[in-house]
Amino acid sequence: MTPHRRLSIVALYLASSTSALANYNCTGTVGYLGLSESGQVTVALTNSTSTAIHYICNLDGKGMFSMVPSACKATYGTLLAAKTMGQQVTLYYRDNGYTCNTIPAWTDIPQFYFIQQT
Numbered sequence: 001m002t003p004h005r006r007l008s009i010v011a012l013y014l015a016s017s018t019s020a021l022a023n024y025n026c027t028g029t030v031g032y033l034g035l036s037e038s039g040q041v042t043v044a045l046t047n048s049t050s051t052a053i054h055y056i057c058n059l060d061g062k063g064m065f066s067m068v069p070s071a072c073k074a075t076y077g078t079l080l081a082a083k084t085m086g087q088q089v090t091l092y093y094r095d096n097g098y099t100c101n102t103i104p105a106w107t108d109i110p111q112f113y114f115i116q117q118t
Helices: 003-020 069-085
Strands: 024-035 040-046 054-058 088-093 112-117
Touching (some): 024 069, 040 088, 054 069
Antiparallel strands (some): 024 040, 088 112
């Protein structure tokens, strides 16, 4: 195999593996924040990377979500403070086939894993 051919194969592998592991984040103000009787935290961001209303974690149990309840409680507090003060947050998600603009409304998004108040 020629060096050029090997380099092409490596480049193709890296390109395909990078897209398969593409995490994304959404930034905006908290347009909607809810908490269900079962403990699910519901959020939607508004601004340039708007999201539909969706579930990100559960205060009462991990279930299918990535985030444990103690981290979910801190996330809810961060979202509540940001909403009250009109500040932006950035929500981080592992690759799930969506983008900020294509997250389906009223859907569990278990790949949420990090929040940053900006």
